[in-house]
Amino acid sequence: MTSSEQPRVQWLGRWGFILAATGSAVGLGNIWKFPYMTGEYGGGAFVLVYLACILAVGVPVMMCEIAFGRRGRGSPIDAFRRMAKESGRSPLWSILGWMSMLSGFMILSFYVIVAGWSFAYLWKVVSGGLTGANVGDMVAIFEANNANPWNLGGWSTMVTLVTMVIVGMGVQKGIERSVGWMMPGLVVMLVILIVYNVFSGGFGEAVSFLFSFNAGSLSSAGMLAALGHAFFTLSLAAGAILTYGSYLPRSASIGRTTLSVALADTAVALMAGLAIFPVIFSNGMDPGEGPGLIFMSLPLAFQAMPLGTLFGVLFFVMLSMAALTSSISMVEATVSWLCDSKGFSRRWAAWSSGIVLWFISTLAMLSFSADWAVLGKTLFDWLDYLTSRLLMPLGGLGTVVLAGFFIRNEVMRDELALPPLIYALWLIMVRYVSPLGILIVFVDALGLYSI
Ligand code: PHE
Numbered sequence: 001m002t003s004s005e006q007p008r009v010q011w012l013g014r015w016g017f018i019l020a021a022t023g024s025a026v027g028l029g030n031i032w033k034f035p036y037m038t039g040e041y042g043g044g045a046f047v048l049v050y051l052a053c054i055l056a057v058g059v060p061v062m063m064c065e066i067a068f069g070r071r072g073r074g075s076p077i078d079a080f081r082r083m084a085k086e087s088g089r090s091p092l093w094s095i096l097g098w099m100s101m102l103s104g105f106m107i108l109s110f111y112v113i114v115a116g117w118s119f120a121y122l123w124k125v126v127s128g129g130l131t132g133a134n135v136g137d138m139v140a141i142f143e144a145n146n147a148n149p150w151n152l153g154g155w156s157t158m159v160t161l162v163t164m165v166i167v168g169m170g171v172q173k174g175i176e177r178s179v180g181w182m183m184p185g186l187v188v189m190l191v192i193l194i195v196y197n198v199f200s201g202g203f204g205e206a207v208s209f210l211f212s213f214n215a216g217s218l219s220s221a222g223m224l225a226a227l228g229h230a231f232f233t234l235s236l237a238a239g240a241i242l243t244y245g246s247y248l249p250r251s252a253s254i255g256r257t258t259l260s261v262a263l264a265d266t267a268v269a270l271m272a273g274l275a276i277f278p279v280i281f282s283n284g285m286d287p288g289e290g291p292g293l294i295f296m297s298l299p300l301a302f303q304a305m306p307l308g309t310l311f312g313v314l315f316f317v318m319l320s321m322a323a324l325t326s327s328i329s330m331v332e333a334t335v336s337w338l339c340d341s342k343g344f345s346r347r348w349a350a351w352s353s354g355i356v357l358w359f360i361s362t363l364a365m366l367s368f369s370a371d372w373a374v375l376g377k378t379l380f381d382w383l384d385y386l387t388s389r390l391l392m393p394l395g396g397l398g399t400v401v402l403a404g405f406f407i408r409n410e411v412m413r414d415e416l417a418l419p420p421l422i423y424a425l426w427l428i429m430v431r432y433v434s435p436l437g438i439l440i441v442f443v444d445a446l447g448l449y450s451i
């Protein structure tokens with residue numbers, strides 16, 4: 001029996017896919033990256049373009065990915081090849097699978113470092129390392145944390161290990177079981193933080209910063225950043241959603257599932273913004289601070305809160321878990337490919353991916369810690385930049401073009417099982433709206449690529 005004839009593992013529970021996909025989507029992208037990018041690109045206009053990209057590009061691409069995964073029943077490489085073959089198209093379409101696997105790997109290489117910050121800060125809160133620190137101290141603490149490669153590398157190595165242990169345990173026992181209790185806790189924590197902020201100043205300013213869409217026009221760099229972030233935050237074109245989709249039973253509705261994942265992800269990002277910016281504004285901090293934004297601002301809020309240490313601990317536990325439920329999804333494509341096509345055992349697939357990953361992330365960590373820059377960016381920055389500004393939008397473009405123009409219409413119609421009117425709308429989106437949207441942003445940003 002070849003691997004394609006074997007029945008594939010499926011999610012155990014009715015909520016298995018939704019939880020796992022939401023776990024993948026909701027992560028550092030929402031709580032760490034979204035606020036600092038919004039701060040860097042000036043607020044409302046960035047948020048508006050980001051929301052438009054989620055609707056016009058993210059949702060249609062996610063539907064394609066889940067459909068391809070479920071019908072192609074395999075890792076992205078196998079799934080793209082099988083889908084193309086079924087419609088009599090070239091096996092070269094599997095290049096989209098290779099690209100997405102590469103993206104997942106590149107993202108994970110810097111993601112484990114940021115997840116390591118979260119664990120490091122958890123330790124700082126527990127051990128009292130942040131007690132009594134003022135705004136200036138917080139900046140210094142963040143910088144000191146990064147200047148020490150042993151500290152930085154120790155935490156990111158630990159994240160890599162935990163990720164590989166969970167993935168090695170399998171889809172049901174590892175992934176599905178861990179996301180089931182990590183996700184609900186995260187939402188509760190965010191709600192508590194927002195409620196606190198409503199009463200402690202800066203909230204109105206934060207709301208108008210996030211939602212005053214007339215905040216001036218967005219630069220080309222900002223548009224590209226918003227598009228890239230829509231892919232990143234929904235875990236698209238990185239192998240994650242497609243591979244999770246390959247464990248989805250036939251009975252699930254792809255449209256409804258996609259909408260719930262996208263909605264949950266967007267809600268958590270906006271909630272994170274509402275939890276973070278009040279602290280920034282009421283303490284006179286700079287919203288354009290960059291990647292350290294939440295690590296410098298939130299601990300200040302915790303200090304001022306009654307039971308602040310307790311909330312600080314809870315928050316960083318949740319942030320770390322949100323990071324883990326995402327990091328496991330980034331490596332799942334590679335692991336499933338090694339198992340299906342290369343005959344690896346699941347455990348060995350996880351460990352060997354982990355070792356390769358460890359080397360790349362250690363290089364990224366060192367480049368970040370020592371600030372070694374090539375063409376103005378460290379390896380850490382390049383991994384982030386190349387994936388979200390280039391590989392993912394291109395992969396997404398390929399995916400919608402394949403689904404809209406090259407896969408036989410009956411196949412997609414059968415797989416998506418949408419009411420006729422909604423299906424027609426989806427087809428217009430994947431054929432015209434999403435590809436044109438991506439192209440326009442790309443063309444607009446062309447100047448950015450000419451270094
Ligand atoms: N969506 C995740 C986040 O927002 C990141 C991610 C990207 C996960 C790509 C999987 C694949 O943090």
Ligand code: NA
Pocket residue numbers: 024025026027029030232233234235265
């Ligand atoms: Na996200």
